[in-house]
Amino acid sequence: MAEGKAPHVVVLGAGFGGLTFCHTFHHPTARVTLVDRTNHHLFQPLLYQVATGGWSAPEIAQPIRAILSEQQNLTVLLDEVKDFGLAARKVVLEKNNLSYDYLVLALGGRTSYFGHPEWEQFAPGLKSLEDAVRIRNRVLLAFEKAEGEADPERQGKLMTMVVVGGGPTGVELAGALAELAKYVLRRDFRHIDPGHARVILLEASPAVLAHFPPDLSASALAQLQHMGVQVQTSTRVKSISPGRVELESGEVIEAETILWAAGVSATRLTKKLGVELNRADQVLVNPDLSLPGHPEVFAIGDMALVLQENGEPVPGVSPAAMQMAKHVARMIEDELALGLGQAPRRPFKY
DSSP states (O other): OOTTOOOEEEEEOOSHHHHHHHHHOOOSSOEEEEEESSSEEEOGGGHHHHHTTSSOGGGGEEEHHHHTTTOTTEEEEEOOEEEEEGGGTEEEESSOEEEOSEEEEOOOEEEOOTTOGGGGGTSOOOSSHHHHHHHHHHHHHHHHHHHTOOOHHHHHHHTEEEEEOOSHHHHHHHHHHHHIIIIISTTSOSSOOGGGOEEEEEOSSSSTTTTSOHHHHHHHHHHHHHTTOEEEOSOOEEEEETTEEEETTSOEEEOSEEEEOSOEEEOGGGGGSOSOBOTTOOEEOOTTSEETTEEEEEEOGGGEEOBOTTSOBOOSSHHHHHHHHHHHHHHHHHHHHHOTTTSOOOOOOO
C-alpha cells in the first residue's frame, strides 16, 4: 500500500457475498470498488418462480446502485472481468484495469453438466433471468402444442416435464411446475387437462436435499409426492437428447421439457488465478478464505472450497456466502487498522 494513499478494496461480483461485504465493511478512508457485469442484484433463490410464471423478472432483481446508495466511499462499475494479475495486484476488466490493495472474489458459480456440455442445449439450467424466461416460454409452449395435438401419445410427451437434480433448485422447480399444471393452467385449455401433466424429478443420491437434515429431506419428499411429482432417487442420467432422457438403468423418458438442476461449478475465471482448484473449478482457499500465496486476495461463496470441521464442504447457499463476506470484511478492517500481517488471521467457521 502506497504511503499516504487511501487503501483500495476491489470486490468482484454483486451477488449475496459481494453485496454483504460492501454493507459490512466500514473504514474511514478505504475506497471500495464493486464490479459486476449487470446493473442489478439477482435474488437467485426465487428464479424458479420466474421460470414457472409465479413472479415477473423485475420482482427478483434490484438495482445495485440503489441497494448500496448509502455506502460511503463506494464506486459501482458495470464491467466484466477478463483476467487477473495477482503478482502486480491488478484486475483486467473489459473496459478498465483496476489496481487493488485487497481483492474480494465473489463471482459465483455456473451450471455444471458433469463433463457433458452438449446436454445444455436440450436441458437448460437456471442461473439467470434469461434462463428463467427461456424456461417459462418452453414450459408454456409445450402446453400450447399439446392443446393442438390429436395423438394421445404425443400429447402425453408434450405434457411431461423432467427436472434433473434433487437439490434446493430442483425441488423448488419441480414443486412449482406441479403447482403450475395442477392449479394455474387447469382452466386455461379446452382439449387437454394440464392437471394430468407429469412432473418427474431425478436425483442421483438416495434422497432429495441430501445435504440437509434427514427430517427436512423426508418432509420435502412427502410434499413433492403429495403434489403429484414422481420422485426417482438413486437414479443417474446416461444421456440427454431432444425430448429424451436415458437413464443408466436403461429406462427412457420421453419429455418435451427437460430442465437441469443437478450441478454447480465455480466461474471459469478461477482458472486464470494460477492457484489450485478442485474438479468443480473452486479455489482451495486457506482457512481464513485467502488464496494460497496471496494473503490480500480472498474468495467467497460458490467459487471457494471451504471445509468444515467435519470434513464436509460448506454448502453453496446464500447464508454461507454472506457469512464468508462478513468474516473477510472484519479481517480487512483489522488489518487496515494494524497493518498487513499484524492482525491475527482467524479461520472461517460456518
